[in-house]
Amino acid sequence: MREMTCLIVDDEPPMVYRLQRYFERWANKQLPFRLVGHAFSGDEALEKAAQLKPDLILTDIVMPGMDGIELIRELRERMPRIEILILSAYSDFATARQAITMGVFEYLVKVPLREEDVLSALSKARDNITAREEKESKLLSLSGSVKENKYRLRKHLLEELLNGEISTAAMARRSAELAPGFDPRLFAGFTIRFDDYEAFSAEFSPSDRNKLKYAMCNIVEEVLHEHGGCFSCELQPNVIAAYACLPALSEQAFDRSCHELGTKLVEAIKMYLRISVSVGISRASSGWNQAPAAFKEAENALTDTFYTGFGTVITPSRRLMYTESDWKDLTERFERTLERISAKTAREALAPLLPLLNDYRANPARLIGYMESWCSRLRQRLLPADRETLEEAKVTFAGCMRLHQFIERLRLFWQQVETAAEGSGLRPEMVKAMRYVEDHLKESISLRVVAEHIHLNPSYVSELFKKELGINFTDYVSKRRIERAIELLRKRNYSNLELAEAVGVYNEKYFCTLFKKITGTSPQKFFADN
Numbered sequence: 422m423r424e425m426t427c428l429i430v431d432d433e434p435p436m437v438y439r440l441q442r443y444f445e446r447w448a449n450k451q452l453p454f455r456l457v458g459h460a461f462s463g464d465e466a467l468e469k470a471a472q473l474k475p476d477l478i479l480t481d482i483v484m485p486g487m488d489g490i491e492l493i494r495e496l497r498e499r500m501p502r503i504e505i506l507i508l509s510a511y512s513d514f515a516t517a518r519q520a521i522t523m524g525v526f527e528y529l530v531k532v533p534l535r536e537e538d539v540l541s542a543l544s545k546a547r548d549n550i551t552a553r554e555e556k557e558s559k560l561l562s563l564s565g566s567v568k569e570n571k572y573r574l575r576k577h578l579l580e581e582l583l584n585g586e587i588s589t590a591a592m593a594r595r596s597a598e599l600a601p602g603f604d605p606r607l608f609a610g611f612t613i614r615f616d617d618y619e620a621f622s623a624e625f626s627p628s629d630r631n632k633l634k635y636a637m638c639n640i641v642e643e644v645l646h647e648h649g650g651c652f653s654c655e656l657q658p659n660v661i662a663a664y665a666c667l668p669a670l671s672e673q674a675f676d677r678s679c680h681e682l683g684t685k686l687v688e689a690i691k692m693y694l695r696i697s698v699s700v701g702i703s704r705a706s707s708g709w710n711q712a713p714a715a716f717k718e719a720e721n722a723l724t725d726t727f728y729t730g731f732g733t734v735i736t737p738s739r740r741l742m743y744t745e746s747d748w749k750d751l752t753e754r755f756e757r758t759l760e761r762i763s764a765k766t767a768r769e770a771l772a773p774l775l776p777l778l779n780d781y782r783a784n785p786a787r788l789i790g791y792m793e794s795w796c797s798r799l800r801q802r803l804l805p806a807d808r809e810t811l812e813e814a815k816v817t818f819a820g821c822m823r824l825h826q827f828i829e830r831l832r833l834f835w836q837q838v839e840t841a842a843e844g845s846g847l848r849p850e851m852v853k854a855m856r857y858v859e860d861h862l863k864e865s866i867s868l869r870v871v872a873e874h875i876h877l878n879p880s881y882v883s884e885l886f887k888k889e890l891g892i893n894f895t896d897y898v899s900k901r902r903i904e905r906a907i908e909l910l911r912k913r914n915y916s917n918l919e920l921a922e923a924v925g926v927y928n929e930k931y932f933c934t935l936f937k938k939i940t941g942t943s944p945q946k947f948f949a950d951n
Contacts, residue, residue, distance in 0.1 A: 425547050428473060429459040430466040430480035430492065431508065436531065437461070440479065443536050454543055463487025467495055475503060477546055479539075482509045493525060504546045508534070572638055575599050575654035579662060582712060589709040596652060596709070603650030604666055609679050610703035610715030611653075611663040613641060613686060614723050616731040618659035619820070621696065637661060637690055637698075644685050648678075662716055667705070675705050676738045683734035691732065699726045702736045727785035728824050743784045751781040755795055764803055764842040768904065771835050776911055778828055789818050789827065796834055803842040832908065850875050851889045854882060858898055862905050863925045868894050902926060903939045910948045917944055 429440050437459050444456035457473045460466035464487050470478065478496065482489035493505055506527045526549065527542040578595055581587040587595075596603060615621055625633065634655055641663055645651040649666030656662040667678060683700040690698050701722030703715040722735040729735070754777055762770045778788075796816040816834060821827040840859055853875045858866060871894070872879040886894045902924040909915060909923055921932035936944050 423551065424453045424455050425476040425543070425550065426455050426457045426473070427477045427479065427543070428457060428466065428469055428475040430461075430463070430478060430484075430489075431459075432461050432481060432484040434461070436481070436508070439534075440539070443539060446536075447540065452540075453547065454540075463489070463492035463495075466492055467499070470496060470500060470503065474500070476550055477504050477506065477543065479506045479508055482507060504550055506542050506546060571599055572635070572654045575652065576656060579652075579654060579656060579716075582709065583716060585713075592709045592712075600650060600652040602646070603652045603664065605664070605707070605709050605712065606666075607669055607705060607707055608664045608666050608715070609675070609705060610712070610719040611641075611645065611665060611679075611683065611686070612701040612716065612719040612723055613637075613661040613663065613690075613698050614701070614726075615659040616697040616699055616726075617822075621659075633694055633696065634661075636694060637696070640689050640693060641686060644689055645682060647682065647685075660720075662719075664712060664715065672705070673738070676736045680734055680736045680739070683736070687732050687734060697731045699723060699729075699732060700734045702734065704737045724785055727822065727827075728782065730823060741782050743782055743787075747781045748783050748787070751777060751783060752791065755791075759795065759799060759802065762799070762802065767803060767839045767842045771839065772907070772911075775828055775832060778824065778831075789821060792827075792831065793817055796831070796838075799835075800838055803838055848885070848889065850877060851885055854885070858901060861925075862898075862902055863923065865925065866898050899935055900939060903936055906932075906936065906944065907940070907947070910944060914948050915944070920944055 427444070429437055431437050431440075441456060441459070444454060447454050454477075457475055458469050460469045463484055466478070466480065467487075480489050480492060484492075487495075489507060489509075496503055496505065504526045506529060507525055508529050508531050510531045526546045529538060529542055575596075578587070578592065578599065582592050593605070596605075621633075622630065638653055638655060638661060641653045641661055642651050645653065645663055645665035648668055651663060651665050653661060653663035665682065667675060670678060679702045683702055686700055687698055690696055701719040703718035703722070706712065706715040718737075722737075722740060725735050725739075725741045726733055728741060755774060758770050758774060793816050800816070818827055818830055821830060836859075840856060854871050857871055857874050868879045868883060872882045875882070877885075883894055886892060886897055890897060892900070905924045906920050909920060915923070917933055918929045921927065921929050924932075926932040926935065933943060936942075936947075940947060942950070
């Protein structure tokens, strides 16, 4: 049983105190009415009502300053959902009639005022509020279910159109029922895609995901209705497809208008749902027969987000160019490296290749497919080609939605290959020692700790490094720290202190000395040159 909150408004303190005693007795009987405050004037009542937001107000009519009728008028404009009951010392028919026309629920005469009359009036008002809220709840539920059903029907209809399973005439007829404001004479296709659907799925339950997607569809529809009708629905778990009517404009102005709409979509979804999306948009289209091509063009535009990053809007004029000359240059560099690479030169040969991926633009799907094949061939070339190795050589970069993710996965794979290649032909204990160093470069590494890890005497491990690698243990660790620092510098600039700490050297001056000794230059100069 929902409790009704009440506010008393009367300029006579004895009447206020009398009503307060009523509420105290009702509270002891656990009746569903709670007094939250009182006011001695109309102006004070407006302030209290805005602050306390009561369900019910009991007010006098005759008060100094703002009288009861003026108060009711102000409340109806500002807080129309509050139920109002009048308490008056006068049985004035004209005043009562005026109050009723303003939506006052009950008119009670103070003299004589009986507790049961006040309680009866409050109970009727409560029943009225409860009935209204139940009706609103049912309407809202019905509205929501109708909308959700509408989106499901739209999805089914659009799938039929994209699969060529429905004629354009039938599409026009059925879409008029599901999206009555949409006129396909001039429109653009919009594809709205989650930037990180995997993280979205991990954060929310299936039920919450459906609610958020439903909210996203509503936002899409609201934004795209700016110029006319809209047809939208969730087409895939991570994609909302939409068509929006736009005015006839020049190609450049049409593109600009689409970009503005796309930007509003990205910002609105980010603001209200805290979800990052990117939007692909097609050029101007006309008629349902062009709708499949418009969707495909908008979907393909999202390919460019591999390079542009999260929260971007891609229109036809903002598409990236993937040229055959770029593709040829890029793959020739990789093929030449693969032809010349060996276990001894792997680290030096692979280091310059990663920056090339930032310099060239290649179709992401084509690039990833090529690199999976290239990495498999790299592993077969550098490592013994027994059955187990060949199985490991089946490399995949599935799930890389952004260039930086792809480069990082590639770097980690190459690092594994480099370490394995350096260890091929070496003693097992030597390989184990090298792997320990690789895994703990950010930490303090001593010969004694490594020796304990591989269960050998420190002096023997020291001799092992000199014999197997031609370098003493300390110099090997220093070399690997600086090589790791170089890998970091190829991504972005760091301060000398940040770089030193990232590779386990906690003396900035010593780190700079070590870096220059191995590379011949300072970290900042190296970054500027590369």
